[in-house]
Amino acid sequence: MEILIPSTFTAEERNLLIRTHKIGLIARAAAIFGIKKIWIYYDEDPLFNSIWLGELIEDVLKYAVLPPHLKKYFPIKERMRYVGVVPPLQIPSHPSKDENPEFITGRVIRSSKGKSFIDIGKTSLIVNKNLKKGEFVDLKVDWNKKIANVIERDQIPFYWGYDVFFYKQKLNVLVKELKNKGYFLIGTSKYGEPLDKVEEKLKIGLKNDKTAVIFGSAYRGLFDILDDESRRYVDLIINTVKMQKTKTIRTEESVFITLALLNNLI
Amino acid sequence: MEILIPSTFTAEERNLLIRTHKIGLIARAAAIFGIKKIWIYYDEDPLFNSIWLGELIEDVLKYAVLPPHLKKYFPIKERMRYVGVVPPLQIPSHPSKDENPEFITGRVIRSSKGKSFIDIGKTSLIVNKNLKKGEFVDLKVDWNKKIANVIERDQIPFYWGYDVFFYKQKLNVLVKELKNKGYFLIGTSKYGEPLDKVEEKLKIGLKNDKTAVIFGSAYRGLFDILDDESRRYVDLIINTVKMQKTKTIRTEESVFITLALLNNLI
Numbered sequence: 001m002e003i004l005i006p007s008t009f010t011a012e013e014r015n016l017l018i019r020t021h022k023i024g025l026i027a028r029a030a031a032i033f034g035i036k037k038i039w040i041y042y043d044e045d046p047l048f049n050s051i052w053l054g055e056l057i058e059d060v061l062k063y064a065v066l067p068p069h070l071k072k073y074f075p076i077k078e079r080m081r082y083v084g085v086v087p088p089l090q091i092p093s094h095p096s097k098d099e100n101p102e103f104i105t106g107r108v109i110r111s112s113k114g115k116s117f118i119d120i121g122k123t124s125l126i127v128n129k130n131l132k133k134g135e136f137v138d139l140k141v142d143w144n145k146k147i148a149n150v151i152e153r154d155q156i157p158f159y160w161g162y163d164v165f166f167y168k169q170k171l172n173v174l175v176k177e178l179k180n181k182g183y184f185l186i187g188t189s190k191y192g193e194p195l196d197k198v199e200e201k202l203k204i205g206l207k208n209d210k211t212a213v214i215f216g217s218a219y220r221g222l223f224d225i226l227d228d229e230s231r232r233y234v235d236l237i238i239n240t241v242k243m244q245k246t247k248t249i250r251t252e253e254s255v256f257i258t259l260a261l262l263n264n265l266i
Numbered sequence: 267m268e269i270l271i272p273s274t275f276t277a278e279e280r281n282l283l284i285r286t287h288k289i290g291l292i293a294r295a296a297a298i299f300g301i302k303k304i305w306i307y308y309d310e311d312p313l314f315n316s317i318w319l320g321e322l323i324e325d326v327l328k329y330a331v332l333p334p335h336l337k338k339y340f341p342i343k344e345r346m347r348y349v350g351v352v353p354p355l356q357i358p359s360h361p362s363k364d365e366n367p368e369f370i371t372g373r374v375i376r377s378s379k380g381k382s383f384i385d386i387g388k389t390s391l392i393v394n395k396n397l398k399k400g401e402f403v404d405l406k407v408d409w410n411k412k413i414a415n416v417i418e419r420d421q422i423p424f425y426w427g428y429d430v431f432f433y434k435q436k437l438n439v440l441v442k443e444l445k446n447k448g449y450f451l452i453g454t455s456k457y458g459e460p461l462d463k464v465e466e467k468l469k470i471g472l473k474n475d476k477t478a479v480i481f482g483s484a485y486r487g488l489f490d491i492l493d494d495e496s497r498r499y500v501d502l503i504i505n506t507v508k509m510q511k512t513k514t515i516r517t518e519e520s521v522f523i524t525l526a527l528l529n530n531l532i
Binding site: 012013015017018021023028029031032033034085087089091092159173194211240241242243244245246247248249250253256257258260261263264266 | 278281283286287291294295297299300351353355357358425426461462464499506507508509510511512514515516518519522523524526527529530532
């Protein structure tokens with residue numbers, strides 16, 4: 001499953017520390033429910049620099065998903081100064097120092113004559129192959145024989161984290177593109193259909209290879225963001241909170257609520 | 267529905283701003299799903315002052331649920347200096363300044379000779395009755411006739427907010443007390459029963475007048491916090507995340523996830 005969030009999702013907060021913490025909540029929700037990809041879409045706003053806001057989300061999400069032993073390679077920008085408040089994701093690609101995991105991601109530190117040295121944090125491993133210096137590689141390790149081999153990510157039988165992509169166009173465009181690629185698209189809105197009414201449709205849709213859940217922002221719900229034509233590309237727009245007591249639901253709140261409910265239908 | 271959260275739930279964060287923001291998430295979740303009461307239970311911890319931590323939660327939650335026009339009456343303590351980061355709850359008891367709501371909570375500013383003046387923020391209303399100065403009262407207002415009458419909270423047909431109670435004893439004691447009062451008690455744990463296996467039992471339990479959902483802390487799950495005897499008082503312990511990808515789920519995350527799922531069963 002993939003999710004789409006608006007570039008403006010932290011706009012209502014002025015404080016960078018809180019903005020960073022809110023982005024961290026999205027990272028955690030994505031990790032808990034095994035989200036494959038997080039799309040940030042460009043949500044135009046007269047009051048905010050939506051590109052800057054989207055890049056902040058992109059940076060923090062990418063940093064969060066990097067294994068702890070590789071974070072030192074991430075070029076820290078000024079706007080990431082509070083990235084330490086993002087809680088650890090605690091996913092299998094983020095081993096603790098005392099573990100010797102069968103699978104681990106490392107970074108090629110040097111390579112010559114058919115041998116590459118891979119930094120995996122507490123030590124480095126040798127792969128008998130020329131690899132590009134600076135590249136991140138996924139390894140399968142035989143700790144007894146001290147042999148590591150490069151492995152394709154989709155061969156790792158664990159959740160390895162999400163990809164992040166900042167799509168610098170409006171949701172109208174992205175929705176059409178995803179629909180053309182065969183995605184089953186689920187929107188969330190308090191004006192959407194009650195979950196129990198569309199449960200069967202959802203269950204069938206969730207069997208699709210590619211599904212994506214679209215979230216609006218606190219300022220603009222999906223019915224404001226999407227034009228009529230684009231809305232037709234969305235297979236279902238669901239309301240996930242029966243008898244909602246607050247006027248609006250924030251993006252990070254809706255992400256937890258919606259993924260909890262969809263995960264339960266899979 | 268009521269919820270029980272541990273006094274230590276913000277312990278893992280060192281930063282008071284982030285702690286306050288995390289407590290704000292609980293306030294928001296409680297508001298979204300119309301939670302009646304939030305119990306904070308004493309969770310002993312060798313590393314933290316659990317009483318202080320519990321009091322911080324109590325203060326921030328109580329401040330958050332107070333209508334905006336009455337927050338000025340809340341005695342702000344030093345530890346509440348970041349309380350401004352708590353997002354607005356946007357519930358019917360929190361009207362905006364341009365609304366003239368039928369129901370509103372105010373504070374008695376003076377009272378004599380059968381007349382009381384009630385501060386409701388933008389103006390004050392008169393109630394033809396002696397009331398205790400400083401008291402908070404719920405009013406039904408006829409704006410045309412400029413008449414206000416005191417009304418019992420349970421006669422207000424909207425969600426008015428949650429109560430907060432810091433129970434300064436261990437969960438073992440609280441669970442027994444609630445069970446004796448006839449509560450249907452739901453625990454949450456990754457070692458609990460999968461939701462779909464106990465859905466029918468849950469639906470029946472949720473029809474009970476009094477239900478409470480118990481959350482563990484990030485350090486100690488419910489199976490660590492409750493002794494064997496007390497665990498018997500809990501009607502159901504549920505696991506709300508199928509195929510959870512992270513090692514643990516934090517209290518604020520579990521609150522959103524669990525309430526989303528239970529709200530959908532009501």
